[in-house]
Amino acid sequence: MCVLKVDGLTAGYGRVPVISDVCLEARVRQVVAIVGPNGAGKSTAMKATFGLVGRDAGRVLLDQADITRLRANEVARAGMAYVPQVENVFAAMTVEENLELGALVNRRNLDARRSEVFDLFPDLATARRRRAGQLSGGQRNMLGMARALMSDPKVVLLDEPTAGLSPANVDVVWAQVRRIAELGTSVVVVEQNVDRALQSADWVYILVAGRNHEAGTPARLADLDLAAIFLGASDRARTLPEAPVDSRGARPGHMASP
Numbered sequence: 001m002c003v004l005k006v007d008g009l010t011a012g013y014g015r016v017p018v019i020s021d022v023c024l025e026a027r028v029r030q031v032v033a034i035v036g037p038n039g040a041g042k043s044t045a046m047k048a049t050f051g052l053v054g055r056d057a058g059r060v061l062l063d064q065a066d067i068t069r070l071r072a073n074e075v076a077r078a079g080m081a082y083v084p085q086v087e088n089v090f091a092a093m094t095v096e097e098n099l100e101l102g103a104l105v106n107r108r109n110l111d112a113r114r115s116e117v118f119d120l121f122p123d124l125a126t127a128r129r130r131r132a133g134q135l136s137g138g139q140r141n142m143l144g145m146a147r148a149l150m151s152d153p154k155v156v157l158l159d160e161p162t163a164g165l166s167p168a169n170v171d172v173v174w175a176q177v178r179r180i181a182e183l184g185t186s187v188v189v190v191e192q193n194v195d196r197a198l199q200s201a202d203w204v205y206i207l208v209a210g211r212n213h214e215a216g217t218p219a220r221l222a223d224l225d226l227a228a229i230f231l232g233a234s235d236r237a238r239t240l241p242e243a244p245v246d247s248r249g250a251r252p253g254h255m256a257s258p
Contacts, residue, residue, distance in 0.1 A: 022207070035206055045207065073105075081155070099117060099143075102148060103150040159190045161173050199218065204218055214229065
């Protein structure tokens with residue numbers, strides 16, 4: 001089942017769009033990674049999907065409902081969460097206070113969801129009364145994800161959650177990303193470490209110069225000349241491959257570029 005569908009999204013910060021005709025999908029319990037060279041528009045695609053950047057064209061569907069015209073706060077209430085790369089926690093507040101803020105858009109079953117989040121992130125449970133600014137970089141990223149989950153979203157967008165972390169903390173973050181998906185929340189993650197994305201995601205999109213360039217399973221993309229793509233391959237959008245049906249009978253996230 002397709003939870004998130006981005007179709008022909010064009011967006012940017014001025015007259016010249018940063019991304020053009022970007023398409024992607026995420027399905028239930030799926031981890032989708034977006035990779036590409038610096039300046040490819042990965043973060044802009046995430047922000048535009050969530051409604052933080054003006055959209056010039058295209059549609060965004062969440063659980064088949066058209067949310068294209070919704071503001072970011074309305075998108076959050078509809079069931080999508082977004083965790084930015086930086087400033088993803090309120091440093092002066094405690095861990096528990098951060099989690100409570102995450103639940104502002106959905107107060108139902110608050111205690112139960114808090115318990116679930118602490119089960120998922122045990123380090124945060126032991127640090128629940130510490131200020132977020134006192135946490136390590138890895139712990140802050142975990143708190144950003146945990147705060148997003150407090151709204152009980154259908155999809156979580158993560159913008160480079162492993163940036164600047166040690167290899168050990170990168171492993172921890174990706175393990176938690178996988179657990180989030182297994183518990184039923186689809187995850188779309190921007191990742192600079194291409195090898196890690198190919199190792200950990202179910203489906204990967206490559207953006208180049210603001211457009212879809214390739215998409216497929218990690219196994220398929222691993223056979224491509226990724227160095228050539230990242231170091232200056234044609235930025236012409238290509239038709240993306242037909243996604244295979246997985247063992248659950250679902251077709252992994254895919255949308256052909258127009």
